Amino acid sequence: xxxRLVLAVTxxxxxxxxxxxxxxxxxAWKLDVREVPVRHAHExxxxxxxxxxxxxxxxxxxxxxxxxGESPLETLLRRTTVPVxxxxxxxxxxxxxxxxxHGQRKAYHAAEVAAHLALAHDLPVDVLVVREDDEDEVDxxxxxLAREELLARQVRTRDVFLESGDSAxxxxxxxxxxxxxxxGSYGDGSLLGFKLGHTVDAVLNGARxxxxxxx
Numbered sequence: 001x002x003x004r005l006v007l008a009v010t011x012x013x014x015x016x017x018x019x020x021x022x023x024x025x026x027x028a029w030k031l032d033v034r035e036v037p038v039r040h041a042h043e044x045x046x047x048x049x050x051x052x053x054x055x056x057x058x059x060x061x062x063x064x065x066x067x068x069g070e071s072p073l074e075t076l077l078r079r080t081t082v083p084v085x086x087x088x089x090x091x092x093x094x095x096x097x098x099x100x101x102h103g104q105r106k107a108y109h110a111a112e113v114a115a116h117l118a119l120a121h122d123l124p125v126d127v128l129v130v131r132e133d134d135e136d137e138v139d140x141x142x143x144x145l146a147r148e149e150l151l152a153r154q155v156r157t158r159d160v161f162l163e164s165g166d167s168a169x170x171x172x173x174x175x176x177x178x179x180x181x182x183x184g185s186y187g188d189g190s191l192l193g194f195k196l197g198h199t200v201d202a203v204l205n206g207a208r209x210x211x212x213x214x215x
Contacts, residue, residue, distance in 0.1 A: 001116040002083065003051040004032040008041045018057040021091045021210065025055075028093045029121050040072035048082050058086040058204045058211070077185050077200065083113055083214045084185065088207035094180035096158075097125045100171055101146035106184025110214040111146060114182040115153035124158040125150060128174055131164040168202030175209040185213035 007022045008015065019035075026033045036047045041056045048054060056073060077084055099114045101107045118125045127146045140162070147157050163170050175181050185200060204211060 001051065001113060002031070002053045002120075004034060004053070005055045005085065006044055006048050006052050007033060007035045007055045008044050008057075009035045009037045010039065010041070015057050017091065018055050018087045021085075021087045022055040024093050025085075040075075042072045042075035042079065044076065045079055048080070050082070053083040053085050053212070054080060055085045055087065058088040058207070073204075074201075077213060077215075080185070080215050083212050086204055086207075086211045086213060088204055088211055089175065089209045090177040091210040092177045094123065094210065095178045096180075097123050098128050098161075098174050098179055098181045099125055099146060099150070100128050100130075100174075100181060100183035101142050101149075102129070102184070103142045103145055104184065106214060107146075108149060110182050110184050110212075111149040112153065113212065113214050115150050115155040117180070117182075118150075118155045119153070125155055126159040126161060127157050128161045128163070128171070130167045130170045131162070132167060168199045169206065171199070171203045172206030172208070175203075175207040175211065177209045180210050180212055181207070182212045182214065185215050 005022045005026055007018060022033055025031065036044055038044055044054050054076065058073065097114050097118060099111055101111060114125055117123060127143060129142045143160055143162065150157055171181065171183065200213065
């Protein structure tokens with residue numbers, strides 16, 4: 001499903017992190033890379049095609065105030081039709097995947113993308129489901145749905161994590177430089193009790209490794 005990384009080449013010095021990550025992943029996974037000079041990440045949208053994933057640096061996009069509306073990264077995430085690889089923390093070539101699953105439409109696309117990456121690059125997949133503090137129990141039905149979605153694509157789940165707490169903090173805590181968190185992106189629904197935009201922002205702000213956001 002992902003055959004090429006489209007990399008935003010901006011004037012921001014911090015974009016070098018995304019450049020290093022894209023180069024390392026493309027080499028290890030035998031992907032094509034297209035570098036596109038842009039002023040802002042969302043300008044990449046006119047350069048992407050099915051089978052692409054956009055690669056951007058996430059540092060600073062979430063923390064900065066929204067003085068004139070959405071940040072360039074938010075605009076990209078709300079409008080993209082392809083996955084967005086956000087380089088956060090000390091990103092490297094992933095050796096494992098964590099699928100954050102919550103039973104909504106974007107989570108099914110995330111499961112599809114995770115299964116493709118697992119098969120294409122021989123990566124183990126863990127499933128993460130979170131119970132919010134105000135919920136009585138973890139919805140184990142979501143765990144079963146995630147397992148079934150992966151198994152339908154010939155991928156077996158390695159481990160399952162059922163955790164309680166603030167969903168964004170739990171998701172961010174499961175990020176590692178060598179582990180890719182795969183999850184749904186912005187949308188009109190909610191993720192584990194929060195608006196997706198709120199959760200995605202908070203995850204990226206606390207992530208210690210790469211996050212793949214699926215539209």
